[in-house]
Each structure stands twice: as structure tokens, then as C-alpha cells.
Amino acid sequence: GVSPKALTEHHEKVEGDRFRPSDDDPRAIRSVGVIGGGTAGYMTALALKTKRPWLDVTLVESKEIPIIGVGEATVSYMVMFMHHFLGIDPMELYRKVEPTWKLGIKFDWGPDPDGFMATFDWHHHSIGALGALEEDNTVNGFTVQSLMMMADRAAVYKIGDKNVSLMKYLPFAYHLDNARFVAFLTELAAERGVKHVEARLEDVVLNGEEWVDHVRTSDGRQLSYDFYVDCTGFRSMLLGKALGTGFHSYADTLFTDSAVTGNLEHGGHLKPYTTATTMNAGWTWNIPTPQSDHLGYVYASGALSDEEAAKELTEKFPGIEGLRQVRFRSGRHDKAWRGNVMAIGNSYAFVEPLESTGLLMIALAVQTLTSVLPASWEDQAVREVVNRGLGQRWDAIRWFLGIHYKFNTRLDTEFWKDVRDRCDVSGFQPLMELYQNGAPLTRRDPYILDLALGAAPTFFGLAGIDNILLGQKVPARLLKRAEPIEDWRARRKAADALVAKAMTQAEALHAFTTDPELNTQLLNDFDSWAGRHIAGYIGML
């Protein structure tokens, strides 16, 4: 029988493959051309083939035009996206891509000489920011992951001869060596039946203002598809160039437009986090891989020449090798989807990599496309929702990155004085008022938070903002703790005990590479942050 309680819950099921076109529909969408073979192109092609196996998916790329080739720090959402959405086997990923773990970002940033940790468990407040500020005058150590970062540990333990992992309670992300990751995706795409065309796109032939009829390649071929995904990187061959879509620059907030990258020996010391170090005209990332640390100085070419940037990087990190220059622009096109073209990746939008949002935003766009691409051009397309929704998300990152820059008091170079003076964070202003009025924001009453979230877009939520502003010691009236400090100290002591017995990252990675049970717990357990039921809840299954 059906219980009264069951009658108050959702049960009605809907068909999973509602987007399969009927055989006799002349306007059906059966073929998709993904133009570009960077991470955007491969993730898009794989997702389309995985979620809609009946589609004929072709990836077109030119080896003459190299991929951007950087982009290696990610966020915890990507763990779920790769394994649940794309169906990547974790053991295979560990074997072939050799990811390392990112528990958060260590910002060498703001007034504290030690900087501050921004972790993925920041929303937990497990130990407590107010207690940490009172005891240590810093937010460091306000969550378990931040203590793990400070001690260079990860929450995996050896008990007897058994591996015990707490990683299912502590969100983390992967660092992915770009060359190995793209090679892995390429292999996977071929295995899953994505067709591959090696050709240089020369020309896009339109049929009407917003419709691509076919594309022409430099070797004289004509390629025609029902739907096109523009993954051509900053060239934006379809959305930008052919369709002439307007561009909305973020240059008033994000002043950087260049990077110089290189590799540095780490002598086997594998840090479990990304580091972001303030530099004279920007900042440098440090992303550990098993073989070496990958570094990149992100700077503003208006404030520093390429030679000066290379010199500063080399002086700060002696021994760095293989320097390579990259140019970029921060901003988004007015629309991602027009007619029969959607742009995903840098061809649509990009922001500088301070919060490692590149792959995440590709994943969100891919998820969007696979959930709304119509079966047929007879059906209603949902371009407005997609264009507004994605646009708002990008704008939210802009403001979130803006507050990292605007309030960084670490250096007094011309660049940083200019940034503090001119960096536009206007979209964030309502939340700034609320923060100054009483912080941490996450401890304010839920009603005002709901109101505030409608008044200003956030990207990693209010906890992310607390972490960045409190970490940089941006003045605010602090809320009062309603517990004796001894309670905070007891939690801190318990966390310290967990940290003391935890493995180094190299040991923990070895455990995850050799013991499949640990990944199974992470991806299946009901109480895991990355478990299947959470994946289902956010539309990944």
C-alpha cells in the first residue's frame, strides 16, 4: 500500500531520453559538429555522446592551431562532473592522468605575511571563523581542510593494514596536468564513438542572420551539421567572427591579460593545494603535479612588459624552466547560443584563472546544453534561459574575482595601487554593505541572506565571500560568538588530532590509486559530498 507520507512526496517519473528525435522528422537534430579540440571541445563532444548516444557527434580540430594548454586547477564540482556526468572511471583517471588533490587555495595575499587558506569545506565552519579570529587573529584553521593544508596532509589514514578515508566528508578538487588530461579525453572520445576530423576551418557560410549552413575547411571540404558547438577558443570562429556577436568586456574589474608559465622542480614535496602568490603586476599560480610544480604569472601587459614579467617570475622562483607566453581577455559575449550555434569555452567567455573557474564553467555550459538541446528544430529552443542564465553566472564570477583584487593590500606597486583605486566591484556593493554591517555573512539570519542573494549575484556563495574578505582582513563589525571559547578550542583540538595522524598527499594519492574501495566510498556513499544521490539531485545522472 501507499502510506500517507508517500502521498506527500514526488514520485511520478519522466522519460529519460525525451530528446530522441523520431525517425521521420525532417527537421530533427541528428548531427552535431563540435569545432575545436581543447578541453571545451572534448568535454562537450564526450558529454553529448554519453548523454545522447543516438547523436552523430563529430569533433573538428586543427593541430596547426594549438590548444591553450594551461588550465589545471579545478573545483570540487569537477570531481562529480567527471565521474558522474561524463562517467569517467576514477581508477583509470588516477592511472592515466595522475591528478593531484587540491584541498583549497593558499592565498599569499592580503596583510598577513602567512596569507590565508580558502578551502572547499569553507561553508562548514566546522571549527569556526570567529573563534579563529579571536584566538589567532586569522581565519586559518577555521575548517579541517584548512588545517590539513597548513600541515601538508590529507584526511586518509592507515589503521592496521587498512586504508581509512575521510575524504567523502571533506570536499576537494583535482589538479589535472593539461597535456595528460586532453590526451585522456581524446582517447575516451574515440572509444565512445565521437568522430574526428582533422581540418582547419577557413570559412563559415551562413543561411540567414543567425543560421550556419555549413563550414569550409582549408583543404576544400564542406562540413554540414544540424547543430554547431563553437569551441574554437579565443578565436570564436562561429559565435564571434561569423555571427558577429557583441562582446561584454570585464576589463574594468579584471586588469590582467597575459601569463607567462613554466615548471619548477619540487623534489617530491607535493602540496595538497593551489598557491596564488601576489606579484608586482598580478599574481602567480603554483599547481603541483607528481613530476613538478606548474607555475604561471598572470599579469597586466599595460603595467609590465613580457620581458619584465619573465624576469620577475624567474627571480622569485629560481630554477623555473620552459617559459611560455599566453594572452587572454576577460569578458563574455552577449549571448552564448544563437540560432543553431552554441559557444562553449573561451569562444564564449573567459575570466582570469584566480579561482580556477575555467573547466567548471565549461562543465556548467555542457550540462546546460545536454539538458535542453531540442530533438528537432520543430521544438521550442530555450536560448533566452541559457543566454541569461550563463551570462549571470559569468558576471557573478567577475564580481567575486573583483573583491580579491580590490582589497588585496599585500603590495604597493603602481599596479596594485591602481587596482585598489579603480577596480569596479559595483555589482557586489549590496553584499559589501551587509558584510560591513555584520560578518561572517553565513551567520546572518536566513531571511536577510535570501534578500541579499536576490540583490547581488554570488558565485561560490556567501561562505566563499566570507573566506576572501575575512582572510584579507577587510574591516567589518564581527558578530558575537554565543558559545564559550572553550567549545571552539575543543573542536580545534579534535581537528588537530585528525590532522596529526593523516597521510601526506603522496601517500594518500597512492592509497586512492591502488585501493578502489576508497573511490567507491567517495562516489557512492549516501553520506559523501560527491555521492550518487547528490549527483542525481543536481542533474548529473
Ligand code: FAD
Ligand atoms: P583552446 O584550448 O584554445 O582550444 C581551441 C581549439 O579550437 C583548438 O583545438 C584549436 O585547434 C581549435 N581551433 C581554433 N581555430 C580553429 C580553426 N580555424 N580550425 C580548426 N580548429 C580550430 N581553467 C581551469 O579550470 N583552471 C585553471 O587553473 C585555468 N588556468 C588558466 C590559465 C590561463 C592563463 C588561461 C588562459 C586559461 C586557464 N584556464 C583554467 C582555462 C582553460 O585552460 C581554458 O580556458 C580551457 O582549456 C578552454 O579552452 P578552449 O577549449 O575553449 O580553447
